[in-house]
Amino acid sequence: MSLARTVTSGPEPHSPEEPAKLQTPPVRGTWRASSEGAASTHREDTRPGLGTLRRAFSRTSQRPSGQVPEEDLGLFQRGSHFLFRSLRRAKDNGSTADQSHATEVPGVTHGPEVPSRVMDGRSRQSSAGVGRKELEPEAGKSVADLITERHLLAAFQQLRQLEVRLVAEKASHTFEKDPTGFARRAMDLCLHYDGLAAEIGAIVRETLGPDGVDAAALGELGRVVRAEEEAHPAPPADGDFLLTPRRWRQHWEDAVRRSAQERVQQAGAGEAPGAAEAEAEGASGLARLLAELGGLVRSDLHKVRQEVQPAYSAAGFPAWEAYLRAFHGAVAQRLQELAQDARGCEQLYVLLDWAANVYGSPDFLGAPDLTLSTEPLPPLLAPALWARLQNDYTSFLEAKITSCFDSILQLEQSRWADAKPPDVLQGLYHTPLSIDVHMLVAEHVKAAGAISAELEATTLRICTRALGLFLPRFEKAFLESKAVNEPYLGANINAYEELRTSLLARFPGTFEELEKPLAAATYTFQKRLLQGLQCDVQPLFRVLCTKAWLTQDVLQPLMDKVVAFARHLEHVAPLRAQETLQEVHRYVVREYLAQVLRPRERFRGEERMTSSQKMGLDAQAIGDTFQGLGSEATWLDQAIPCVADILGETYKEDIRRHLETLIGSYPDIRRDHVRAILALRRLGHRRNQRLLQHARDLLRAAAKAAGSGAAGGHVLFEEIEVPTSVDVLLTCI
Incomplete structure (x- = not known):
């Protein structure tokens, strides 16, 4: 406030040749009508040049453009900072007689309204009169009017002329005795430049x-920018x-960047839902x-193009590239x-999918001549953020997939x-598990x-x-349920077989x-199938090799159950059905x-002869x-007939040949089995010893063949336990 009183306390010295001062430019929505009432009337009376400025303000205030953002205020501040540094140089170059004026100038840098305070007094009145003549040439329009009417190039040309003149006068030391006059004119020039910007x-x-x-207006904008760049190509030395x-x-x-941000x-x-509503909408709200x-974005970029x-x-402006980057x-x-704010697996995926597949698609803009990849653009999401989103997504995904497997198990249970038998689909027992x-x-995986x-x-x-x-949980839950029967066991075998083959083929x-766990679970289901059959037919084996067996067909009921069981295998995957x-077949033999x-x-x-014939018929x-x-399993066909031949052979020397056939066909047979067979035949001691010795030699040869891998992996006699009876002991003796 002391500075203002100092300036207006007396007339300001100025050169009679001082050029006119510029009128303050119309900056939209930033300057407020603070000088109302008597104060504003006084200023209009004492500075005729402000009349045009007020008219510009009036026209500008009628435009619906709103307030100038804070970024535009920086233009005025930068102009003031430039001016302050220049005034300090003017102070160094000024004479001692002008010290009082030089010390008053820094007050100009306080804000956009300072020039009107500096220009109080008689010096402002005299300069304002001259300024009207320069700002209203033959066209009769001031720089402020040209800016308001968006004749930007004409306004810049006038400002450029005044700038050249002011620089020339400064170089000629015109303002050595009047630095305040230079400050006023420089500030007005800067403010008009800032207003144009x-x-x-x-x-x-x-x-x-x-x-x-x-x-x-856009063409005018491009031309004025290029004109300014030509006028000021580089900072002066x-x-x-x-x-x-x-x-x-x-x-x-x-x-352009601010405009794009506002649009986006x-x-x-x-839509401004509350927290609860936004959580309920979830991924659907984010997708919308x-x-x-x-x-x-697509509509705006089409408009830009x-x-x-x-x-x-026309002005050579790369508008497309600038708007695209913005x-x-x-x-x-x-x-x-x-x-x-993204929460949950679905929202994270919607965000990642939109960034990668929607925005990142070459067809995002919907036109063949428009694409986002015309030049290298930075990643839409920073690598660190992208990695974090993927990690968060996988964490939620792991919990979600586990929950999905829990739901699958609950559906199966x-x-x-319900005790409802499984469906038959394409001839096979079917369960939705696979x-x-x-x-x-x-x-x-596809997503x-x-x-x-x-x-x-x-x-x-x-x-x-x-x-x-999930697999062992499912196996345990099924085997503990009441649904363990042939159809469901077959359905689960089919499901596991599909999983084993299809998953491995689709995702090699x-x-x-998982191949081994799936195969192990399949074997468990097959074994459970066999256990069910064994429980049904095991009592039927007890009537074999009895007096009744010699005269009755006791084998037929057993084979009927086998045939009934095999009907279920017709609805099992062929490979697993054949194995079962x-x-x-091996179990029955x-x-x-x-x-x-x-x-x-x-x-x-x-x-004994009748039993031998009966065994041949049963085989x-x-x-x-x-x-x-x-x-x-045709390899099983020789087992029963070989034993029957030994029991019914009337020419004892041929028993040796039958033993060779038996041991050669089934190398897993042991000496105990041979003794038990010979005990049934009841040969003499010496003959038994010779046959046992020959069998021992054959077994040794078979063991060597098995060690070298020449023999097959079939197992039959190894699983047959032979008790040590008195007849067997007598045979050994």
Whole structure:
């Protein structure tokens, strides 16, 4: 306040040749009508040049452009800082007589309204009169009017003329005795330049607005920016702030960025749900917001390419590239904000999918000549943020997949509880287990693969780990349920077989570690199938090798149960059905031989010959039955006939040949089995010893063949236990 009183306390010295001062430019919405009432009337009376400025203010206030952002105020501040440094140089160059004026000048840097305070008094009245003549040439319009009417190039040309004149007068030391006059004129020049720059920002803000594109204004903008760059190509060597480049191109790019940010922030602005509602909407609300965002960006960039770019092209302005970078940065900033609030697996995936597949798609802009990849753009999401989102997504995904497997198990348990038999699909017992698992894995792997190969590999590992934990849980729960029967066992065998083959084929190199658990579980279900059959037929084996057996067909009921069991195998996967059928075939032959080697009754003479013939007939019946069922275990067909031949052979020397056939066909036979067979035949001591010695030699040769891998891996006699009876002991003696 003391500075103001000092300035107005007396007349200011000034040169009669001092050029006119510029009128304060109309900066939209930033200067308030603070000089109302008597004060404003006094200023209008004492400074005629402000009349034009007030008219410009009146026209500007009628425009619906709102207030100038804080960024535009920096233009005025920068102009003031430049002026302050110049005044300090003027102070160093001024005479001692002008010290009082030089010390008053720093007050000018306090703000945009300071020049009107500095220009109080008689010196302002005299300079204002001259300024009107210079600001209203033959066209009759001031620089402020030209800026307001957006004749930007004409306004710049006038400012440039005044700038050149002011620089020339400064160089000629015209202001050595009047630094305050230089300060006024320099400040007014800077304010008008800043006002012109503010108008550039206003034009950019209105470009994408609802009123459409003003092509003439955009062309004028491009020309004035280029004119300024030609007028101020580089900073002057002496550091004169008046000739310093105004960097309007950079200011234009900043305005484009702010405009893009404002437009992007409009997406979803109409929806402001509460926290509970937003949580309930979840991924669907985020998907709608991103769809609206994509539509807005697409529409604005179409407008830029079709209307804005042609208007700038005459001035050689790269409008498309600037707007593309601006919208890219604005979208990136908006996604970062959304990422902070993303919760749950679905929302994170929607965000990642939109960034990778929607925005990152070459067809995002919907036109073949428009693409986001015309030049290298930075990643939409920073690598660290992208990695964090993927990690968060995989954490939620792991819990979700585990929950999905829990739901699959619950559905299966509900089916078991209903006691409803499984469906038959394409001739096989069917359970939805395999389809549910396949869909669960394929869905999440495909979704992850659409985002990145790394996320796909991570999802595969999560699915593999979760499935590995699910399989033993499912097996345990099923075997403990009341649904353990042939149809459900067959259905589960089919499901596990589909999982083993299909998953390995579809995702090679990933599910190999589950092959063994799946095969082990399948074997468990097959073994449970056999146990059910064994419980049914085991009592029927007890009537074999009895007196009744010699005269009755006691084998037929047993084979009927085998045939009934085999009907279930027709609805099991062929490979597993064949394995199970062969195991049933081996079981029947093994149990039959076990009854023969552990007879409940001993046969002599004619009964022994009859039993040998009966065994031959039973062997034929067993072989024909299993051959009819499709068993491929033909290696079992010789076991019963060989034993029957030994028992019924009348020429004792041929028993040696029958032993060779038996041991050669079944190398797993032991000496105990040979003794038990010879005990049934009741040969003499010496003959038994010779046959046992020959059998020992054959077994040694068979053992060597088995050690070298020449023999097959069939097992039959090894699982038959032979008790040590008195007859066997006598045979050994």
